[in-house]
Structures are given as C-alpha cells and as structure tokens.
Amino acid sequence: MTGQEAPGKAPVCARFRYVILITAALCLTSLLSNMNTYNFTKICMVPKNDSTTSELDKGRQYNKLEQSWLQACVAIGALAASVPYTYMFQRYTKKWIFLSAGIISALSTILIPTANEYGFKYFLVARTFQGIAFSATFPIIGALTADWATLTEHGLFCGLLTGCTQLSQIFTMPVSGALCTSRWGWPSVYYVHASFTIISFCFWILLYKDTPEEHRLVGQAELKRLQTGKSKKKNVREKLPYKQILTSKTLWGAWIAAFGDLLAVQLVTMFNPQYVNDYLRYNVFKTGFLAALPVAVQFCLKLIGGVSSDMLTCLDETLKLRIYNSIALGASAFFFIILAFIPRESNVTAIVILVFAESLLGFNTAGFNKCITLHSRQFGHFGMTQIMNIWAVTILLEPFVVNAIISANTFEDWRNCFLIHAGILLLCNAIFCVYADAKPAPWTCVADEKPDGEEMIARPAATEAAFARFYTSSSRIF
Known part of the structure; x- marks a missing residue:
C-alpha cells in the first residue's frame, strides 16, 4: 500500500506522521547526546591509583586549555561540514544523508575511549567528528517539518525536534552519572551512547521516507491533511533585502538578546x-541527576511558553514578546545573582536556585525567537540563521571564558561567573525590550496582505516556505 492507495483501503496508522516525528526525535537526541558526553565525563576522566583498573579506564588529566578545546572543537567540526551537508541535502535522498551523520556520530563516539588512550590530539579529532555529524541536524528538522507536519502542527514538530537539545541532556546527564560510578567506568558512557545512536538509526532506516507520498503506511486521509494549504511550488526563492534586514534595530535587538541567552x-x-x-x-552519581533537573524543567517551560504565548490573545503581541523575553532573560538573571552569593555549604539551596535560573531560559521561544519570525515574516529564515551563527560563536567562546574565570574553583570564581552572565542577560534583555516589535517590517511588503479572512488563508503557505528556508539555510551554520 502506498500514499496513493485505492479508495477504501485503510492505512495501517491514521497518524503515521507522529511515528516519523518520534523516530526523528530519537535520532536527533542521540546525535546531541553524543556531543554532550564529554561535558559530563570530564569530571570522572581522572587518573586512578587502583592497580586493578585498566589503563583505558584510568583516563587522562587534561588541563583547562585542553578541556576548553575538547568542548569547543565540536563547533569547528559542525562549521566545516555545514557546506557539504547543505549541498548533499539539496541533491540527494535526505534519508541516507542523515543516516551518514548517524554513522559518523556513532563511530566517533565509540572510538573516543581508544582515542583518549592514544592522546589529546586523537581525542580532539574524535570530538570534531561528533560536531561534523551535528551539522546535519537542522536541515533534517526543516525538511521533516515541511513534509511531514500539517500547517497547524508546525509548532509541535518544531518544539519537539528543537527541544532535543534539552532531551539530550536529560538523557546524558543521569545515564553518564550512573555509568561513571559503575564497574564499567567512564568508557561505558561512550559505548552506551553509541549503541543508542545505532538503535535509533535502525528505526530511521526502517520507518523514514523523504515524503509522505512515498510511504506505504500513509493513507489518503492523512496524506490529504498533510498536503492541505501547502504551496505546490518547490524551491521558490525570493530576493533578500539584505540592507533593510541588516539595518533593522528590531532584529539587532533580537540578535543581541540571543547572544546573552545562548x-x-x-x-x-x-x-x-x-x-x-x-x-x-x-x-558523580547524584551529579548526573541534579545536572539534568534544570534542563528537564527548561524543556517543559519551552513547550509551555510557546503554546501559552499563542493562546494569550488578550495582550498586544509586542507586549507579549517583552514579557516572555523578560521572564527568560531578566528573571533568569535575577536567580543567577542570588546563586552567586550562596555558599558551598548551602548546596541544597544552590540546586533549587539553579533550577529556577536555568529553567526559565526556556521561555525564550516566545521572546526573541518569535520576534524575529513575526517582524521579518517571509524572510524569517535569514534572521534565525544569524541566531545559529551566534550559537556557534558562544560554543567557541564559552569554554575559554568560563574556564579562565573559574580557574581556582572557589566561591569568588563562581560568584564572578554567575554575576557576569547575569549582567549580560539584563543588558541584552533591556536592549531587546527597547526595540522589540511584533509588527511586520515595511520591507516584508505587508501592503500586499489581504483582509483578515483572506490573509489567514494565504499566510500558511508563506509560513511553510519561510520555515523550510530557515532550517535549510541554518544548516550552513551547523
């Protein structure tokens, strides 16, 4: 049975698109989890004096500079592979291109314990390949959402697939904590994560097709829903008004907010x-669960923020942007300031405040992110691509900056670290609130919009096209 089966022939599953969504989420989570493994195992990859411990499990003691490079090199790998993956996603079958990322990620992850044994340079190469695999994530998110989501489900698909950033940490932190303290030691973290990747991509091979029309488990009713309201034209390009975009105070305010947030x-x-x-x-065992707790709450707030912002129709759209962004950045900064003055001895209080400080960042989906798409409309993909540029910059900068601040791991070091980040959050949020604007920019040609009823019919196709262009173009960054 195919997507064009004979009338009256029932599909195996009336909502097979959700199976595709869950499968893709598993694969994306596995790729991101592999990238996060070192962020945890660096605390247990220390030499042991136990003579019964294998040389492989003993690990190596890397200095702060080496640790910074091991964290930052994934961004270098992602940047290096962005152009090749962009080209391949445009020319070849997306199913197999994304599978190649899974293979690269699984192999590089499973080889990290051996690479560590050979030395820092080999470890660095393996980590870089994890970043190369990551560069395939955003193109597949865009393609899958454009093809497999109905127009009313873009928020759901976008929220879950981009939320894999949080899901990966929710998985990696507790699992790594348990494995690091087990008799298998820290190398098992990489073996388990690689196995998870292999299993996830086995489901990908079995279940995914590039389009619903190709899939034998998609029935006519579901196919009709997936095609409703979507543009029949493919790869339609509209000339970007670069000058107007790059001189927009609203977009610069959103990009500055993104920098502080990221x-x-x-x-x-x-x-x-x-x-x-x-x-x-x-x-180490408790660390795994406690480090995942704020991220789990952040993921929930990310979904709540996006949905509640859409449902809250009694407030002006620009006011909502300012409110949600202030919760994400301003309220988080407030709790970071409190956290800065909590002593080591009050560790339970510190964890509680940490949860508030980090989880509130999840409201950014209804702040600067939404501002960019509302203000630049059909050109939203370009504005969002710059956020991905900023993301790359923060991945490269943060390890070196923070390691320099917390070099002695003292109360004063962490106080300064939290206060600096809080100050940046407050400054960036203030700039955003001054220039935030939910109204479409003049260069989006809003004069061409129809009356309310007709506008709501015409807008979904443009939204779909902009959404697809955003994720396709963002692949040039990661």
Whole structure:
C-alpha cells in the first residue's frame, strides 16, 4: 500500500506522521547526546591509583586549555561540514544523508575511549567528528517539518525536534552519572551512547521516507491533511533585502538578546556537571541527576511558553514578546545573582536556585525567537540563521571564558561567573525590550496582505516556505 492507495483501503496508522516525528526525535537526541558526553565525563576522566583498573579506564588529566578545546572543537567540526551537508541535502535522498551523520556520530563516539588512550590530539579529532555529524541536524528538522507536519502542527514538530537539545541532556546527564560510578567506568558512557545512536538509526532506516507520498503506511486521509494549504511550488526563492534586514534595530535587538541567552545556555550545557560535582561536591552519581533537573524543567517551560504565548490573545503581541523575553532573560538573571552569593555549604539551596535560573531560559521561544519570525515574516529564515551563527560563536567562546574565570574553583570564581552572565542577560534583555516589535517590517511588503479572512488563508503557505528556508539555510551554520 502506498500514499496513493485505492479508495477504501485503510492505512495501517491514521497518524503515521507522529511515528516519523518520534523516530526523528530519537535520532536527533542521540546525535546531541553524543556531543554532550564529554561535558559530563570530564569530571570522572581522572587518573586512578587502583592497580586493578585498566589503563583505558584510568583516563587522562587534561588541563583547562585542553578541556576548553575538547568542548569547543565540536563547533569547528559542525562549521566545516555545514557546506557539504547543505549541498548533499539539496541533491540527494535526505534519508541516507542523515543516516551518514548517524554513522559518523556513532563511530566517533565509540572510538573516543581508544582515542583518549592514544592522546589529546586523537581525542580532539574524535570530538570534531561528533560536531561534523551535528551539522546535519537542522536541515533534517526543516525538511521533516515541511513534509511531514500539517500547517497547524508546525509548532509541535518544531518544539519537539528543537527541544532535543534539552532531551539530550536529560538523557546524558543521569545515564553518564550512573555509568561513571559503575564497574564499567567512564568508557561505558561512550559505548552506551553509541549503541543508542545505532538503535535509533535502525528505526530511521526502517520507518523514514523523504515524503509522505512515498510511504506505504500513509493513507489518503492523512496524506490529504498533510498536503492541505501547502504551496505546490518547490524551491521558490525570493530576493533578500539584505540592507533593510541588516539595518533593522528590531532584529539587532533580537540578535543581541540571543547572544546573552545562548551564553547562559552554554554555561548550563558545558559547566553544570562541573559546578555540581567539583564545587557543590555532590558525588558523580547524584551529579548526573541534579545536572539534568534544570534542563528537564527548561524543556517543559519551552513547550509551555510557546503554546501559552499563542493562546494569550488578550495582550498586544509586542507586549507579549517583552514579557516572555523578560521572564527568560531578566528573571533568569535575577536567580543567577542570588546563586552567586550562596555558599558551598548551602548546596541544597544552590540546586533549587539553579533550577529556577536555568529553567526559565526556556521561555525564550516566545521572546526573541518569535520576534524575529513575526517582524521579518517571509524572510524569517535569514534572521534565525544569524541566531545559529551566534550559537556557534558562544560554543567557541564559552569554554575559554568560563574556564579562565573559574580557574581556582572557589566561591569568588563562581560568584564572578554567575554575576557576569547575569549582567549580560539584563543588558541584552533591556536592549531587546527597547526595540522589540511584533509588527511586520515595511520591507516584508505587508501592503500586499489581504483582509483578515483572506490573509489567514494565504499566510500558511508563506509560513511553510519561510520555515523550510530557515532550517535549510541554518544548516550552513551547523
């Protein structure tokens, strides 16, 4: 049975697109989890004096500079592979191109314990290949959402697939904590993650097709829903008004807000385990669960923020942008300031405040992210691509900056680290609130819009096209 089966022939599953969504989410989570493995295992990859411990499990003691490079090199790999993957996704079958990323990620992850044994340079190469695999994630998110989501489900697909950033940490942190303290030691973290990747991509091979029309498990009713309201034209390009976009105060305000937000996000991703284990002195097992707790709450708030912002129709759209962005950046900064003055001895209080500080960042989906798409409309993909550029910059900068600040791992070091990030968040949020504007920019040609009823019919196709262009173009960054 195919997507064009005979009338009356029932499909195996009336909502098979959700099976595709879950399968893709598993694969994306596995790729991102592989990237996050070192952020945790660096706290347990220390030499042991136990003579019964194998040489492989003993690990190596890397200095702060080497640790910074091991965290930052994934961004270098992603940047290097962005152009090749962009080209391949445009020319070849997306199913097999994304599978290649899974193979690269699984192999590089499973080889890391051996690479570590040979030395820092080999470890660095393996980590770089994990970044290369990551560069395939955003193109597949865009392609899958454009083809497999109905127009009313773009938010669901976008929220879950981009939320794999949080899901990967929710998986990696506790699993790594349990494995590091087991008799198998830290190398088992990489073997388990690689196995998870292999299993996830086996489902990908079995279940995924590039389009619903190709899939034998998609029935006519579901296919009709997937095709409703979508543009029949493919790869239609509209000339970008570069000058107007790059001189837009609203977009610059959103990009500045993104910079502050993503610096804090990288602090969470890269240094949570170190803060909980090295500074608060929780054991490795507890560190895994405690480091994942704020991220789990952040993922829930990310979904709540996006949905509630759409449902809250009693407030002006621009006001909503300012409110949600202020919750994400301003409220987070407030809790980071409190956290800066909590002593090591009050570790339970520190964890509670840490959860508030980090989880509130999840409201950014209804702040600067939404501002860019509302203000630049059909050109939203270009504005969002710049956020991916900023993301790359923060991944490269954060390890070196934070390691320099917390070199002695003292109360003063962490206080300064949190206060600096809080100050950046407050400044960036203030700039955003001044220039935030939900109205479409003049260069989006809003004069061509129809009356309300007709506009709502015409807008979905443009939204779909912009959405697809955003994720396709963002692949040039990761």
